[in-house]
Amino acid sequence: MTTRKPISLTAHAEDAILERKIDGNWIERTVWKPEWYHPDPQRPGVERRFRVIPELGGRVLRVACLETADEIRILTVFFDRDARDPS
Numbered sequence: 001m002t003t004r005k006p007i008s009l010t011a012h013a014e015d016a017i018l019e020r021k022i023d024g025n026w027i028e029r030t031v032w033k034p035e036w037y038h039p040d041p042q043r044p045g046v047e048r049r050f051r052v053i054p055e056l057g058g059r060v061l062r063v064a065c066l067e068t069a070d071e072i073r074i075l076t077v078f079f080d081r082d083a084r085d086p087s
Contacts, residue, residue: 006071007031013074022061022077026053030063031072036085040064046075050083 007028009017017027034049049063062080066073 004032005067007074008071009074010076013076016077020078022079023055026051026055026061027063027074027077030061030077031065031074034063036087038086050080050085052085053079 016022017024030049030051033051035051037047037049040046040048043064046064046066049065051061052058053061056079059079060081060083061077062083063077064075066075
């Protein structure tokens, strides 16, 4: 059985989640099973992970995170109106 790395949140991410009423399950699904992802062009090592959330009419959740050997640190999370699946 594979163990998953712990997920931690920055204060900014915690504030964004509360303010935007983003369900933690949506965040976990996006982190563990993104539909697509790409590196952040402004921040080396940061990855943007995306997932369509059917429960919200197909809106796209973007989770910016920094993955290390020990954890996945969520930097910010929001619904991205401009996100498009590259496939």
